[in-house]
Amino acid sequence: xxxxxxxxxxxGNQTASPASQQHHFEFTGNGSEFFRIWIVNILLTIVTLxxxxxxxxxxxxRYFYGNTHLAQSTFDYLADPVTILKGRxxxxxxxxxxxxxxxxxxxxxxxxxxxxFLLTPWLIVRSHAFNAINSSYRNIxxxxxxxxxxxxxxxxxxxxxxxxxxxxxxxxxxxxxxxFTVDNHRFGDQYFDFNARVKSYxxxxxxxxxxxxxxxxxxxxxxxxxxGYSAAEAGASMDSQSQQQIAASMMVYIPIIYLFMAIIGIxxxxxxxxxxxxxxxxxDNQFKSSLKVRSMLWIQLTNLLGLIITLxxxxxxxxVRLAKxxxxxxxxxxTDLDSFTSSQADQVSATGDEIGEVFAVDMGF
Amino acid sequence: xxxxxxxTGSSSKRHNAELSLANGLLxxxxxxxxxxxxxxxxxxxxxxxxxxxxxxxxxxxxxxxxETLDNDAVDTLQAEIAPSKQHWLYWLENHYPIIMAMLAxxxxxxxxxxxxxxxxxxxxxxxxxxxxLYAGAGDSTLKYMDKSILNPSxxxxxxxxxxxxxxxxxxxxSSLSIPIRVEFRNSExxxxxxxxxxxxMIVFTDDMVNLSCDDQELTAIFGHELGHxxxxxxxxxxxQSSVIAFTTVMLVGDASFLGEVVVxxxxxxxxxxxxxxxxxxxxxxxxxxxxxxxxxxGFFTSIMNRMETVHRxxxxxxxxxxxxxxxxxxxxxxxxxxxRTQQFGEAAVQCEM
Numbered sequence: 125x126x127x128x129x130x131x132x133x134x135x136g137n138q139t140a141s142p143a144s145q146q147h148h149f150e151f152t153g154n155g156s157e158f159f160r161i162w163i164v165n166i167l168l169t170i171v172t173l174x175x176x177x178x179x180x181x182x183x184x185x186r187y188f189y190g191n192t193h194l195a196q197s198t199f200d201y202l203a204d205p206v207t208i209l210k211g212r213x214x215x216x217x218x219x220x221x222x223x224x225x226x227x228x229x230x231x232x233x234x235x236x237x238x239x240x241f242l243l244t245p246w247l248i249v250r251s252h253a254f255n256a257i258n259s260s261y262r263n264i265x266x267x268x269x270x271x272x273x274x275x276x277x278x279x280x281x282x283x284x285x286x287x288x289x290x291x292x293x294x295x296x297x298x299x300x301x302x303x304f305t306v307d308n309h310r311f312g313d314q315y316f317d318f319n320a321r322v323k324s325y326x327x328x329x330x331x332x333x334x335x336x337x338x339x340x341x342x343x344x345x346x347x348x349x350x351x352g353y354s355a356a357e358a359g360a361s362m363d364s365q366s367q368q369q370i371a372a373s374m375m376v377y378i379p380i381i382y383l384f385m386a387i388i389g390i391x392x393x394x395x396x397x398x399x400x401x402x403x404x405x406x407x408d409n410q411f412k413s414s415l416k417v418r419s420m421l422w423i424q425l426t427n428l429l430g431l432i433i434t435l436x437x438x439x440x441x442x443x444v445r446l447a448k449x450x451x452x453x454x455x456x457x458x459t460d461l462d463s464f465t466s467s468q469a470d471q472v473s474a475t476g477d478e479i480g481e482v483f484a485v486d487m488g489f
Numbered sequence: 490x491x492x493x494x495x496x497t498g499s500s501s502k503r504h505n506a507e508l509s510l511a512n513g514l515l516x517x518x519x520x521x522x523x524x525x526x527x528x529x530x531x532x533x534x535x536x537x538x539x540x541x542x543x544x545x546x547x548x549x550x551x552x553x554x555x556e557t558l559d560n561d562a563v564d565t566l567q568a569e570i571a572p573s574k575q576h577w578l579y580w581l582e583n584h585y586p587i588i589m590a591m592l593a594x595x596x597x598x599x600x601x602x603x604x605x606x607x608x609x610x611x612x613x614x615x616x617x618x619x620x621x622l623y624a625g626a627g628d629s630t631l632k633y634m635d636k637s638i639l640n641p642s643x644x645x646x647x648x649x650x651x652x653x654x655x656x657x658x659x660x661x662x663s664s665l666s667i668p669i670r671v672e673f674r675n676s677e678x679x680x681x682x683x684x685x686x687x688x689x690m691i692v693f694t695d696d697m698v699n700l701s702c703d704d705q706e707l708t709a710i711f712g713h714e715l716g717h718x719x720x721x722x723x724x725x726x727x728x729q730s731s732v733i734a735f736t737t738v739m740l741v742g743d744a745s746f747l748g749e750v751v752v753x754x755x756x757x758x759x760x761x762x763x764x765x766x767x768x769x770x771x772x773x774x775x776x777x778x779x780x781x782x783x784x785x786x787g788f789f790t791s792i793m794n795r796m797e798t799v800h801r802x803x804x805x806x807x808x809x810x811x812x813x814x815x816x817x818x819x820x821x822x823x824x825x826x827x828x829r830t831q832q833f834g835e836a837a838v839q840c841e842m
Contacts, residue, residue, distance in 0.1 A: 157541045160582040166740065167591045170598055177739070183540055183578070190543025197494060197503055198544040198556065200537075223731055224618075231629050262503060263496030263554040312501065431741060432754065439741040464501035 144459045146412070149451040153191035155441030161187055162440045174216075178209035188447055189259065195461050202265075203258035245275035256309055264466050270308035278304045295325035302400050311406055313467035320403025328395040335388050339381060346377050390421045401454060407464070410457040415450065423449055491566065493557025495519075495526050508547070508555050510566060517555055527553060536567050539579040603733075603759060608766070611728040615721040620666040623687050623724075630686055631672070642673035643695050649673050652693075655704060656711045659782050665689075667718055671711075673698065681796055685714040687723040701792055702840035708782075709775055709789035709833075716774025722767040730760050765824045772829055779833075791836035797826045 165180035182205045189199040225232045249272050256266040282297045299322050306318035394415045401413030423445055430438035495506035495517050505520040515534075517527040527549065535548040545563045547555045557563060564576075581587055631639075642649060653671045662668055667689040674692055676682070681696040691714045693707065701707050717723070734756045772789075779786045823829075 153541070153543075160588050161541060163588050163591050163595065164578060164581050166595055170595070186537075186540045187543060190540060195503075197496075200544075200546060219735075223728070262494075262501040263498045263552075263556075264501045436737075436741050436755075442741075462500070462502040466499050 144408075144410075144457045147195040147456045147458050147461070149454040149456075150193040151191055151444075151448040151451040152193060153187060153444050153447065155444045158184075158187060158444050159440040174212075175209065178205040178212055181205070181208055192447075192451060194261070194456065195458065197262045200260045201258060202260060203254070242280070245279050246272045248279060249275045252305065252309070261311070262461075262464075264312040264464050267310040267467065268308055269310060270304055274304060274308075295329040296322060298329075298396070299325040302396075302403070306400065306404055310467070312464040314407045314464055316404055316406045318400075318403050319405060320399050324399050328392060328399065331395075332388050332392050335384070335391075339384050339388075343377075343381055386425070387417070387421060390424060391417050394420050397450070408459045409461065412455045412457060413453055415453045419449060491555075491557050491559050491562040492520065493555055493559065496554050496556070497526075498552035498554060506555065508557075510570070527551075527555075534570065536563060539564065539576060541579075541582070607729050607732055608725070608763065611725040611732070612721075614728055615724040618721075618724065623667050623689070623721075630688075631690055631692070635674070638678045639674040639676050639692075641675065643675050644673055644698060648698075652698070652704065652707060656691075656708065659708065659711075659778075660715070665719065669715065669718065683710050683714055685717040685723075687718065687721065689718055691715070691718070700795055702795075703788060703791075703838050705784050705788040706792035706838070708784060709779055709786070709792060712775035712778035713771045713789070715778060716771030717767065719774065720767070720770055722771065726760065726763060726767065729763050730756055733759050768823050768829070772832070776832055786833040787835050788838070789833040790830040791838050793826050793830050794836055 161183060165176070165183060168176040169180055182201065182203055185201040185203070189201040192199045222232075222236050225236070249268070249270050252268040252270065256268040259266045278297070278301045282293070282300060285293050286297070299320070302320070303318045306316050309316045394417050398413045398415050401411045404411040427438070427442035427445060430442055491508045493506060493508065495504040495508075496502070504526055506517050506526055507520050508515070508517050510516075513531045515527070515529045515532045516525060518525055529549065533550055537546040537548075539545060539560055542558070542560060544556050544558055545560050547557075547563065547566075549555075567576075581591075652673075656671050657669065660669060667687075669689045669691065672690060672692045673695065675695040679694050679696075681694060681700040683691065683693045683697050685691050691711060693710070697710065698707065737755055775789060776786055779789065
């Protein structure tokens, strides 16, 4: 179940206090088992006209939490499907109203997104709270105590500065949002602490920007080359052969550019996950995440290919592969996992979480 | 006896423990020290439902919890003391013939929904929206397009008015649910084209008008656009793509970081498929429209053929090109011209551009 690694690395640097042990997360789910759960979930959801989807969600979450091991114990998801169902009904109602109104008057669309944008802080807080309060480890629940006001500052006020600063503030905003998320999470009565450095966020976005710039220049050169080629042909009307050559060269360049964009996307995704987890500690227990861009790219691209080839039936394997990789690169340098104590917690409505899910608001945690 | 972990609920300390139940007395003992951690007489137990082979939790009234990987032992215990809850789900999930039958059912239902259910539902819903609402809508779309890709028409005002009167004289406004209006715009980007807005607005581009060599050809196009409005195609396509995007997100949305592709691809392909169906419907409408007005349907063929020549200047007649066209058909919003013009018969006029 558990690997215990020496706490002193090759360079002789002591990475934690002498009493600490490295506990690796482990994921024991497998694709074919989850496939069967998924199929039953879908069929029952269809038969019940969607009502079962709340129970399906709980069952799926329980499968993933229950297969996540840390230090000889697993996680548990405790949400009540009825609460989730209520949230979903509200979310669907909002979606239907929006769809109906959009059909009649397209002008409503931006207004609706403005409304959703202003609602985002509340959704984020509700979603984190609902998820946290319904997650437990070793019979101790998590909790989230961030307020909508604080969230509004991080997700609306600061982002308003993006245009003013020509985007230079983005890494700092991302840092603050992650800090808000982590610092307000609690396990039992202990708060998590976020200790990543702002500098690291600037580095990640800086690298991504440089690569984007290189790709931009590369595409510009390609376009110029094609345009120049066309110009050379001008005078005589373009014959079909030269057109086909241009089309053929574009068929090569466009996928290459897409691949580079995917690599940058994965780099940012992986780097931000690593930065977040490496910055999380709780009561002298430090998290460590060592995701690699190359492995993640491989998993994501093969998942994508699998989903396309199987028309979506690969989904359970894709989800399991991703969870397995993400969790197995995660560990805790733990001094003491036995001394957390519980705290009185209130029940939280599921509405925020569900509205967020329907409109795919990125929760990032 | 079941081996597992015991957690008090007040602290995160893990106790290696064993649970036993005999004569209504439940005991949880520390595996090593044999110290009794919990003792309950005729307890009420909440046993979590089995999900695959994940850890099973038995929760007690005092908030403490016993967790074990020995699912079979828990199933036995559950059979003895409490009616099993949700165990039929686990049973379903572990019978391959049932899973295969369910999978087949899902595939058939998905296919039927895409083929019939979603289009029929969207159609029903689109006709439920009162026609008066359509009339008000859509003008904002034209205003937006006027600001971006459309310019005022260069055609003489008399020419515009003549065409407008000709088209409108052919229809009986009182029999249509949405009042029809005709406009002309110039657009380099759109080339020779015509489109219909759900509000009943039909817009011809200048290039379209200039491309025709007989006004009856424009009447044929008018008939086609009229079909789009009468059949509520814009609204139906909006409903259809929303439903498909929503379902895809729900089913496989979170499998990949490259989620937009996962959601976008089926939405796009099905949208194109539905769009081709709509074009066929509008073509049929145009055919009957021309017949009722005693106009040779061949005018549709001639204008469509000419549009294709304009849009595809290099007309290599090789079979390779034809194959390419056929493949392209699946990714295109309109059916192939050859198929579309079949029912309309031979081209009515030939003219040099």
